[in-house]
Amino acid sequence: MDWDDLRVFLAVARSESLSGAGRGLKIDPATVGRRISRLEDAVGAALFAKSPQGYALTEAGARLIPHAERAEGAALAARESLSGPEGLTGLIRLGAPDGCANYLLPGVLARICDANPGLEIQLVALPRVFNLSKREADMAIAVSRPEAGRLTVQKLTDYHLSLASSRDWLAAHPISGPQDLRAHPFVGYIPDMIFDKELDYLAEIGAPPARLASNSVSVQLNFLRRGAGIGVVHDFALSAAPELVRVLPDHIRLTRSFWLIRHADDTRVARLGRFADLLLREARAEMVYLESIA
Secondary structure, three states, X not given: OXXXXXXXXXXXXXXXXXXXXXXXXXXXXXXXXXXXXXXXXXXXXXXXXXXXOEEEEOHHHHHHHHHHHHHHHHHHHHHHXXXXXXXXXXXEEEEEOHHHHHHOHHHHHHHHHHHOOOEEEEXXXXXXXXXXXXXXXXXXXXXXXXXXXXXXXXXXXXXXXEEEEEHHHHHHOOOOOHHHHHHOOEEEOOHHHOOOHHHOHHHHHOOOOOOEEOOOHHHHHHHHHOOOOEEEEEHHHHHHOOOEEEOOOOOOEEEEEEEEEEEHHHHHOHHHHHHHHHHHHHHHHHHHHHHHHO
């Protein structure tokens, strides 16, 4: 079985189309289709079922996925073994929730790139869970530890969240205790777009539903900066919003964790392992610093 055909197979499985696979591989869709047909002839089974929605894996295709991914991991590991122990090079794509991406990672990734001039990092900030099986990213950060899938999971760092509002708003709406909270407007997540139970902060602290809501941490922060009310804010983001002050810090402070998630087969790729080690070290140091100045 030809590895190059398996590489094309994985690209179609992840993009669910010949054109999407072709763009990623920089070959035309017709060539992608021929490679898939050749592979199907070699294995004696149809690997995809075509529909108006795209190319979906058949049962045989789903069985081939883990074998193709192991071959991909072996090819990556072989390439890494020939590149030497010098500084990190090439492209690494990291997925992260938008709060982490906007307020924790910029300094971390800038330092890593400064120390490794041949390295290119793409940071994908999205308010949802990343699908590593479809290779949306080389690794991802999540707010909950995944319980299923062929994944390697490490705790990146703990972090804290506090109630906050703008100084001007709080001066006009004094709050003496938790009993006062329900009388005031809150900023938070859109309820049906909360993609992880760990983000349901308002329900946990007994606050009313958000009057102004967004699926973006950055938008929520800007609502609060403009005096929209009270909301739950990452402590590590407070230094980026000097207009904000903590509300009832002795009564309400939440603790959460970020988790670094990698595909299990990628643990053999030395370059990704070295990047993960740097990311863990730098993120933990950055968290200590940012929370200390909040």
